[in-house]
Amino acid sequence: MPQTAISGPEADSPPLAGAAIAVRDLVKVYGRGARAKQALKGVSLEVPRGSFFGLLGPNGAGKSTLINILAGLVRKTSGRAAIWGHDIDSDTRRARAAIGVVPQELNLDPFFTPREALEFQAGLYGVPKAERRTDEILAAVGLSDKAEAYARTLSGGMRRRLLVAKALVHAPPVLVLDEPTAGVDIELRQQLWAYVRQLNAAGTTVVLTTHYLEEAEALCDRIAIINHGSVVASDETPALLARLDRKDVILTLGADLDAPPAVLADLKAELLGPRRLRLHYRPSVTPFATVLARIQSAGLEIADLSTQEADLEDLFLELTRRQG
Ligand code: ADP
Ligand code: MG
Numbered sequence: 001m002p003q004t005a006i007s008g009p010e011a012d013s014p015p016l017a018g019a020a021i022a023v024r025d026l027v028k029v030y031g032r033g034a035r036a037k038q039a040l041k042g043v044s045l046e047v048p049r050g051s052f053f054g055l056l057g058p059n060g061a062g063k064s065t066l067i068n069i070l071a072g073l074v075r076k077t078s079g080r081a082a083i084w085g086h087d088i089d090s091d092t093r094r095a096r097a098a099i100g101v102v103p104q105e106l107n108l109d110p111f112f113t114p115r116e117a118l119e120f121q122a123g124l125y126g127v128p129k130a131e132r133r134t135d136e137i138l139a140a141v142g143l144s145d146k147a148e149a150y151a152r153t154l155s156g157g158m159r160r161r162l163l164v165a166k167a168l169v170h171a172p173p174v175l176v177l178d179e180p181t182a183g184v185d186i187e188l189r190q191q192l193w194a195y196v197r198q199l200n201a202a203g204t205t206v207v208l209t210t211h212y213l214e215e216a217e218a219l220c221d222r223i224a225i226i227n228h229g230s231v232v233a234s235d236e237t238p239a240l241l242a243r244l245d246r247k248d249v250i251l252t253l254g255a256d257l258d259a260p261p262a263v264l265a266d267l268k269a270e271l272l273g274p275r276r277l278r279l280h281y282r283p284s285v286t287p288f289a290t291v292l293a294r295i296q297s298a299g300l301e302i303a304d305l306s307t308q309e310a311d312l313e314d315l316f317l318e319l320t321r322r323q324g
Contacts, residue, residue, distance in 0.1 A: 017085040020174050020205035021047040021070065021099075026079035028065050028229075039065040041229040042079070047207055047222075049084075049173075052200045054220030054237075055209040062229040063209040064104050067178045071101040084173055097125065100167030104178040104209075106159050110152035114143050114162050117151065118169055125170035132169070140195060141165045157188035164192065168199075175199060176207040181215065193219060217241075225319055232319045241309065245284045248308040249291060251277040254301030261298045267291065275303070 028040040039062045047053045055063050068074035070081055070088065072095075081088045084098035112120065118134045138144050141161040146154060154162065160180060167175060177196065181189045197219070200206045210216050216223050217237060224234035233240060253275040260269035260277060267279040267286075277300070281291050288307075295302065 017082070018049070019046045019082070020049045020051070020053075020084060021045070021207065022082045023066070023070075024080045026066065026069065026081060027077045028062070028069065028074065029077045030065075039229050040069075040076075040079075043226070043229070043231055045224055045231060045234060047174075047205060049205055050200075050203060051205055051222050052197075052220050053205070053207045054216035054223040055207060055226060056211070056213065056216045056223055057209075057226035058211055060228075061226045063226060064178055065229075066226070067101060067176055067207075067209060068103075070099060070176065071103075072096055073101075073103075097170060098172055099174045099176060100170065100172040102160075102163045102167045102175070102177040102180055106156070106163065108151040108159055108162060110150060112151050113146075113148050114138060114151070114154075114165065115147040117162060118165055121166045122169045127170055133171075134169075137165045137168050140168075142191065157184050160184050161188070161192065164195075173203075174205045174207065176209075178209045179211070180208070181210070181212065227319070245282045246314070247281055247283055247288075249279045249281070249295075250306050250308060251279070251295065251300065251302055252304035253277060254303045261300065263298050264294065267294065 023043055023045040026040050026043040027038070030037045030039055043062070043066060045066075055066070057063050065074060069076045070083060072088070072092070081095075082091075083095040086092075086095035086098060088095045108117065115134060115138065118137060119132070122132045122134070135144070135147075138147050141164055143158060143161060143165065146158060151159065151162065164177070164180070167177075175196070180192060184192065196206055196208075208216065208219060220237055222235065223237050223240055225232050225240075233243070235243070250272070256274040257271060257277065258274070260271050264279060267281055270278045272278050279291065279295075281288075295305075
């Protein structure tokens with residue numbers, strides 16, 4: 001598989017100037033020779049401006065590698081990437097200025113206070129003193145009363161919020177959070193999400209990497225699933241879920257069964273308890289009315305009935321299983 005030059009009509013034009021993030025055939029190989037590890041195997045992605053985008057995948061999938069390439073922390077092997085229309089190779093400075101990354105690791109200088117950390121970061125990005133919003137950002141992440149405390153005295157959740165604050169000092173249009181809720185308790189998690197949602201509502205494009213499926217499902221309007229260095233799906237969240245053509249019917253029966261009815265074997269009838277029966281069907285093949293008729297003709301006494309759509313976890317397992 002060719003992994004270097006880009007061919008085709010996009011070869012000479014900047015990739016997808018209108019997207020918040022555009023990635024084309026991105027390849028990353030760590031190490032060399034027998035120990036070489038291909039962490040990204042030709043990833044192409046597009047994050048629309050203004051979206052709340054989830055990059056979902058298990059540990060080792062390549063999420064941080066992708067994020068770190070965009071942030072300028074890891075060198076890509078080949079492929080292209082642009083942030084807010086700025087190519088990371090030919091327009092590095094503006095690409096860098098357009099993105100704020102909250103890294104997965106809590107890498108804070110223990111002897112900086114939150115205020116110093118933000119001022120230092122603003123200096124790195126060349127934000128003039130008059131334009132700095134240090135107090136505003138500290139307040140937004142709930143660290144005003146810790147502004148003068150050494151980072152080493154902050155709790156894990158506070159450090160995480162300080163990292164978010166650092167990523168915001170240069171007011172980037174794109175905010176990337178790499179597994180921001182790892183090690184953060186539920187209350188702080190809610191607080192963090194409330195703030196990030198607010199930023200998104202005010203126009204910031206947010207990219208979140210996570211292996212928490214519910215988190216991506218609840219927050220993101222679009223989701224890309226990455227596994228073993230390849231994107232296996234990328235779509236709007238509801239469309240992604242709809243692609244999983246599978247529904248469950250759960251029946252509560254009026255009488256005990258000791259085995260699932262043989263006549264419903266093709267609906268993968270499965271007993272969850274003596275009076276609970278689960279059926280699977282594919283809505284594109286079998287209309288619900290047909291499933292109902294089948295249930296009735298099986299002579300079952302129905303006390304209650306509910307349907308369940310597959311969730312992201314099912315989709316994820318299905319996509320990754322299909323790939324593996
Ligand atoms: P994720 O963030 O999805 O958990 P990573 O991007 O951290 O995945 O890692 C992707 C793959 O690359 C993993 O197999 C990991 O072990 C490997 N990897 C990551 N960083 C390095 C590195 N600095 N050197 C060698 N291999 C690495
Ligand atoms: Mg990671």
